[in-house]
Amino acid sequence: MNSLLDTFGPAALALVAALAVFGTAFLFKTKPIYLLVLHITSRIILDSAPEYTYANLVGGLSLMQFYSVGFAATGWLYLFLRGRMTWHSYSAPLAALVVAYAVSATIHSAWLEFATSALRWFYLWVLIALTLYAMSEDGERSLMFGISVAGLYAFANQMYSVATDSPKWGAGMWTYVGTFKHESDLCFILVMLTPPAFYFLSCSRNIKDKLVGIACLGATCVGLYYGAYRSVWIAFAAYVGLYLWNRYLRGNMTSRAIWTSVTLAGAVGIGVTVGPAILSKTHDLIAFVSNPQEYLDFSGNAEKVGLMSGRVDLINSYMSLYLNSGVHVFFGGIGPGEGSTEVGIYAHNEYLSALVETGLIGLIALLWLMLRYISRASALSHHDAIGAQVAAPFFIVMCVSSLGTMPFRDMRAMLAMGLMMGITEWYANERSRSEQPRYSSLNTENKVTFLS
Numbered sequence: 082m083n084s085l086l087d088t089f090g091p092a093a094l095a096l097v098a099a100l101a102v103f104g105t106a107f108l109f110k111t112k113p114i115y116l117l118v119l120h121i122t123s124r125i126i127l128d129s130a131p132e133y134t135y136a137n138l139v140g141g142l143s144l145m146q147f148y149s150v151g152f153a154a155t156g157w158l159y160l161f162l163r164g165r166m167t168w169h170s171y172s173a174p175l176a177a178l179v180v181a182y183a184v185s186a187t188i189h190s191a192w193l194e195f196a197t198s199a200l201r202w203f204y205l206w207v208l209i210a211l212t213l214y215a216m217s218e219d220g221e222r223s224l225m226f227g228i229s230v231a232g233l234y235a236f237a238n239q240m241y242s243v244a245t246d247s248p249k250w251g252a253g254m255w256t257y258v259g260t261f262k263h264e265s266d267l268c269f270i271l272v273m274l275t276p277p278a279f280y281f282l283s284c285s286r287n288i289k290d291k292l293v294g295i296a297c298l299g300a301t302c303v304g305l306y307y308g309a310y311r312s313v314w315i316a317f318a319a320y321v322g323l324y325l326w327n328r329y330l331r332g333n334m335t336s337r338a339i340w341t342s343v344t345l346a347g348a349v350g351i352g353v354t355v356g357p358a359i360l361s362k363t364h365d366l367i368a369f370v371s372n373p374q375e376y377l378d379f380s381g382n383a384e385k386v387g388l389m390s391g392r393v394d395l396i397n398s399y400m401s402l403y404l405n406s407g408v409h410v411f412f413g414g415i416g417p418g419e420g421s422t423e424v425g426i427y428a429h430n431e432y433l434s435a436l437v438e439t440g441l442i443g444l445i446a447l448l449w450l451m452l453r454y455i456s457r458a459s460a461l462s463h464h465d466a467i468g469a470q471v472a473a474p475f476f477i478v479m480c481v482s483s484l485g486t487m488p489f490r491d492m493r494a495m496l497a498m499g500l501m502m503g504i505t506e507w508y509a510n511e512r513s514r515s516e517q518p519r520y521s522s523l524n525t526e527n528k529v530t531f532l533s
Contacts, residue, residue, distance in 0.1 A: 114219040114227050116159060117211050120152055121231035121496065128493060141193070149204060149492055156207040165214045169506050170457060174450035175202045181443035182417055188409055189416035198417045198490075205495045205502075212503020213510075221468035221504070222284075225277045228500065229297050232273030236300050239307065272497040274301040275317070276471040279324060284467040316478045323474035379404050396433060398424045403437045414440035431489060451480060454502060457509045472504035 127134045127145055134144045160166050179199050186195030215224050274297045281294030305317065377393070379400040402415055402423055420437045421427050428434040436444040458476040461469040479489050479498060489498055 112219055113159075113163075113165075113211055113215040114223050116156070117215050117224075118227035118231050120156075121228065122234065123148075124152075124493075124496060125231065125235050145492075146197070146200075149200060153200060153204045153207050156211055157203075160207070160210050160214065163214070165210065167210050167213055169209055169213060170453060170509075171209055171450065171502060171506070172206065174446060174453050175206050177446035177449060178202050178443070181439045181446045184442055185413045185415075185417055185439045188413040189419070191416045191419070194417035194419075201490065201492055201495060204492060205499050208495065208499025209503045209506065212500055213507050216504060216507040221280070221466070224500075224504070225280045225468070225471075226293070228273060229277040229281075229293060232300075235273055236304070239304060272475075272500055274298070274304070275320065276475075276501075280467050280471050283328070283470075320474050320478050323477055324470060327474065328470050392429050395424065395426065395428050396430070399428050399433055399437045410440060412440045412442055414438045414443055434490070451476075454505070455480065457502075457505050460512070461505060461508050466508060468504060469508040472501050472508070475501040475505075 127148060134148075136143060138144050138147065157166075179202050182195050182198045182202075186192055212224070215227075278294050278297035278301060281290040282298065283294075284290070301317075305314065378397050385394050399420055402420065403410060406415055414437060415423070417438055420434055428437070432444060432447065435447045439446075455476050458473040461473040475497075479494075489495065
């Protein structure tokens with residue numbers, strides 16, 4: 082699949098360099114929202130051609146790894162000099178994850194893999210802290226607008242790919258990185274477009290805000306039509322359904338009728354588009370749940386059954402590695418990243434991958450992080466602020482999709498997680514400080530309905 086960077090590579094890389102210089106030059110004078118949007122934009126541009134930016138550059142490290150280290154260090158320094166080194170509620174689980182990776186790396190002497198993994202979790206911590214800072218300084222409206230602006234290149238790149246390759250789902254993968262990356266689709270649809278769409282359509286009577294919301298929603302629909310994988314459809318439907326439930330189905334009967342109709346229409350659209358693929362996997366799931374002992378075999382000699390696109394086979398392969406490798410592996414795993422190396426393919430299940438690669442310690446740490454996220458998001462399910470209602474449903478997407486396809490222990494997905502975790506954390510903190518939290522300047526209009 083062609084991407085803009087394939088055709089205009091030097092110009093795009095020059096743009097990234099210019100953005101980096103601009104960001105560095107004004108680093109200690111600018112608002113946090115500018116630094117955050119600058120990073121999102123730069124990362125999307127660099128991600129659009131992984132054959133260049135993820136290729137070996139020096140010492141086995143890629144341009145993206147150097148960029149990620151640079152941003153994490155710069156973001157930390159920015160927060161430190163501004164006195165914003167916040168110990169947020171995700172700090173302890175993230176520290177536990179780093180310890181789990183350190184234990185596994187010590188057992189297997191996998192220090193390069195440990196450094197790479199630790200960088201990811203530190204990067205997530207910096208993103209959450211920056212988002213908290215941006216919310217407190219600039220408000221929810223500025224952040225949502227910044228996210229939608231940062232997604233412009235991603236959408237332009239997708240339209241360019243459609244124009245040159247005419248991809249459809251199953252034939253050519255729609256994604257802003259130009260390769261088969263489920264987590265990139267998830268990040269683009271749910272973070273770059275959908276939350277800003279619902280935010281601007283719901284929070285204000287201003288016609289400009291409505292137009293921004295309509296544009297974001299339209300881009301989301303176009304993106305789904307041109308190539309979204311079935312997992313992206315399911316994740317998108319779960320997010321939208323939970324958002325509509327929290328916001329509208331608790332209202333009067335008219336709102337319930339309208340949004341029940343919208344939800345049913347969306348379900349029909351999904352059924353027509355990817356219904357057969359989803360139905361076949363549903364049949365596989367029913368067969369597996371009805372008689373799991375027939376398909377689960379952790380001996381290492383299990384026959385291929387092909388259920389759920391081979392996911393049951395992956396469970397057998399990964400668990401055979403875990404259970405047949407000694408007592409030390411039970412607690413420390415087989416080593417960071419070793420699961421994909423040994424089996425030859427990613428586990429397609431984040432919790433299984435965490436258990437096998439980092440042992441029981443790593444799985445407990447990961448579950449701690451996700452349960453903390455769920456508790457913070459669930460507390461906001463009835464929050465009146467639009468920003469809270471937009472961010473809170475994201476947890477269900479990460480929890481559900483990570484069981485089947487999309488890894489969130491990946492820096493592309495962490496871009497999505499960091500933003501949503503940061504927004505959720507800010508609202509949870511505000512709510513805990515006061516029964517009537519302080520919102521952005523638009524919150525006096527937050528009860529305006531979608532159709533007003």
